[in-house]
Amino acid sequence: MAYIKIDADRCKGCYFCIKFCPKQLIIVSDTHNKVGYFPAQFLQEKEDQCTGCKTCALMCPDTAIEVFK
Ligand code: SF4
Numbered sequence: 001m002a003y004i005k006i007d008a009d010r011c012k013g014c015y016f017c018i019k020f021c022p023k024q025l026i027i028v029s030d031t032h033n034k035v036g037y038f039p040a041q042f043l044q045e046k047e048d049q050c051t052g053c054k055t056c057a058l059m060c061p062d063t064a065i066e067v068f069k
């Protein structure tokens with residue numbers, strides 16, 4: 001199955017990935033990163049639903065998301 005890794009310290013909190021993930025597998029973290037943004041967070045417990053479509057990574061303006069298949 002596919003999964004993603006989000007580099008929390010690169011994330012600027014635009015939340016495009018959250019908006020566009022067709023499976024709603026990304027949420028806002030409740031812990032801020034080193035520059036003060038609340039980064040996007042992958043719902044690891046729902047990893048089996050990730051299709052590896054890469055939509056999240058393609059939408060990310062900060063190239064903070066890597067997709068693994
Ligand atoms: S698209 Fe990128 S910068 Fe925007 S919230 Fe998601 S991981 Fe963060």
Ligand code: SF4
Pocket residue numbers: 002003004020021022023024025026049050051052053054055056057067
């Ligand atoms: S690869 Fe696709 S399904 Fe998986 S988290 Fe990203 S947008 Fe969602």
